[in-house]
Amino acid sequence: MNRRTDEAPLRARVPGDLERPDRLAFGLTGRQLVILAVTGLLLYSAWTAAATIVHPLVFGAFTMPIAASAFGLAVGRRDGISLDAWVLAGLRHRRSPRRLVPVxxxxxxxxxxxxxxxxxxxxxxxxxxxxLPAKGITEGGLIDLGGDGTTGLVAASTVAFGLRTATEQNGLVAGFARWLHSLDGPAQIVVRAQRVDLTYLADRYLAAAPGLPHLALEQAARAHAAFLDDLATQRELLHRQVTVAVRSRRGPHHTAHAATEAVRALVGCEVPARVLDGPDTAVRLAASLDPSGSAAGSRFADGSDGSW
Structure with missing residues (x-):
């Protein structure tokens, strides 16, 4: 009897909000209850003071917008954060100076x-x-965040997921889910798409072609250089740079261990990865701060695939 090898794609359930605050009462968090309770006490105090001189309908008409604003401030969200924190961040940004100098x-x-x-x-x-939030880069490649601990960067490559069988895909998904479940601190996965310039590679092939030991090799090198030039002209080539950042406040040793464990888990998912050292961390940070990608573009000019 033939055993069926096709399996349904695996779906691994991973908690999406690991840092969601606890719900204390009525489905509300402690922060939301404090905002609503303080607003209710203030409105009740105002009604107690003005009950004898203000009609209830008039008082309700004036206080209804205040109560609605407090409710929206407590339960609303914007850009993934609570609305009260978003408003406080906006006020802090509004009052902060606009001209900053590195001194x-x-x-x-x-x-x-x-x-x-x-x-x-x-x-x-x-x-x-x-x-700046970063105080510097240690000799081991960790980013010093001062009171927020340290961060380690891991450079990872991509996986041709669509070319795998259903069984192989299930194994990759299960391995990646195990790594996510093993995290005991904040982690971030950053994927940047960068343009790839093949002109440098084509020039290197043309420069090395005359020195090849056989005429056929020289012709093949020139043909490959022409192919690269034609490919760069007809298509806009992009390269995805994947960076995994793990942060810990328990000390540099714990951060380095978390980065090493991330590499071990990703390698188990057939994802090539390695912990970045000091110079590579500086280059990766500079590339992330350059929207045009010019800083990272020179990184790929030596013929590397950029994943390391």
Missing amino acids: EGPITPAPPWVNTTAGAGDRLPLPAPLR
């Missing part, structure tokens, strides 16, 4: 004889010190 200490004010005004009473504010 160690406080900003020295300009001398009085320097004209820094556009008109009467319109003196330009001094720039504020630029405070």
